[in-house]
Amino acid sequence: MTERLLEINGINPVVFSGAKNENINFLKQHFPKLKIIFRGNQLKIFGDPEIMDEFEQKFELILQHIQKYDRLDQDTIEQILTTSQREYRDFVNDDEVIVHGIGGVLIKPKTPNQRKIMVSARKNDMIFLVGPAGTGKTFVSVALAVRALKNKEVKRIILTRPAVEAGENLGFLPGDLKEKLDPYLQPLYDALRTMIPHERLESYLEKGTIQIAPLAFMRGRTLDNAFVILDEAQNTTHNQMKMFLTRMGKNAKFIITGDPGQIDLPRKQVSGLKEALGILKPV
Numbered sequence: 001m002t003e004r005l006l007e008i009n010g011i012n013p014v015v016f017s018g019a020k021n022e023n024i025n026f027l028k029q030h031f032p033k034l035k036i037i038f039r040g041n042q043l044k045i046f047g048d049p050e051i052m053d054e055f056e057q058k059f060e061l062i063l064q065h066i067q068k069y070d071r072l073d074q075d076t077i078e079q080i081l082t083t084s085q086r087e088y089r090d091f092v093n094d095d096e097v098i099v100h101g102i103g104g105v106l107i108k109p110k111t112p113n114q115r116k117i118m119v120s121a122r123k124n125d126m127i128f129l130v131g132p133a134g135t136g137k138t139f140v141s142v143a144l145a146v147r148a149l150k151n152k153e154v155k156r157i158i159l160t161r162p163a164v165e166a167g168e169n170l171g172f173l174p175g176d177l178k179e180k181l182d183p184y185l186q187p188l189y190d191a192l193r194t195m196i197p198h199e200r201l202e203s204y205l206e207k208g209t210i211q212i213a214p215l216a217f218m219r220g221r222t223l224d225n226a227f228v229i230l231d232e233a234q235n236t237t238h239n240q241m242k243m244f245l246t247r248m249g250k251n252a253k254f255i256i257t258g259d260p261g262q263i264d265l266p267r268k269q270v271s272g273l274k275e276a277l278g279i280l281k282p283v
Helices: 013-017 019-030 049-069 074-082 085-093 112-123 137-150 177-193 198-207 238-245 272-280
Strands: 002-007 035-039 042-047 126-130 156-161 210-214 226-230 253-258
Touching: 002 049, 013 019, 013 049, 019 035, 019 074, 042 049, 049 074, 112 126, 112 137, 126 137, 126 272, 137 156, 137 177, 137 226, 137 253, 156 177, 177 198, 177 210, 198 210, 238 272, 253 272
Parallel strands: 126 253, 156 210, 156 226, 226 253
Antiparallel strands: 002 042, 035 042
C-alpha cells in the first residue's frame, strides 16, 4: 500500500474539513478504496497509486474552489468529483451558470429574458416575472432559490401557489397537507428534482428547509431569511396578493410569477397579480 502526503496551505483547514469533518467523511465515501487521515493542515492517503492520482486531482480542484470562494459544501464536492477537470473549470468560470443539477448538468439561462431575471434577482429583493407558459419563469426562479440555499444566502426555500381548482379548501382530499397539495405543485417538484438529489430533497422537505404550502397557509407568517416563490400568481385574489406581499421579512427574497392570459378565477373576480402590477408599476 502506497502512502502520499498532501498539504493544505493558504486556506483555513476547517473550511476544507467541514463541521465535524463532514467533508472528509464525504470524500471517504467516494473513495472507499483509499485510507484517508486528516490532521491539522495535512492529509495522508494510502492505497493504489492510480486512485491516489485521481484523488489528488480532485483535491487540487477543491483547494482552488476554497481559495476563490472561501467556502465548501457537499454539493460542491459532489460536482467536482462527478465532472471532469475541464468541465468543472468551465462551470466555475461561467458567470451565467445558476446552479448545477443532477449528474453535473449546468443549469443556465437560455434566453435573453432569462438572463434579465438573473440580473434583476441580484439587484432586487422582490421581482415580478410575467409572461406566457413555457418561458421558464418557474424553473429559473427555483434554480435561483436553490443556488441561494446552497450558498447559504438564505436558510430556507418556500414555494407556494393558489390551488384555484380546489378553491384552496383542501380538507376533503385524502392524505396529509403535502399529499393534498401535490397535484397542484408538481411543476415546482419537477424543477427541484432536476437540481437536488432525491434523498437530500426528501431530507430538506422533512426538516422544513424547503417548504411547499398553499397560499392560504402564508397568513400570519413573517418570512425571514427565506427565498419565497409565489407561482401562478395570476390566480390570486386582491386579499391573497396583499397578504402575500406583506409577509416579507429580513433577508428575504420574493419572486412572483404569473401569466395574466391564464386566469382561472371566477369571471367577476379581479386578479391580484394584475392589481399589484398596476399599483407597483411606478415604483
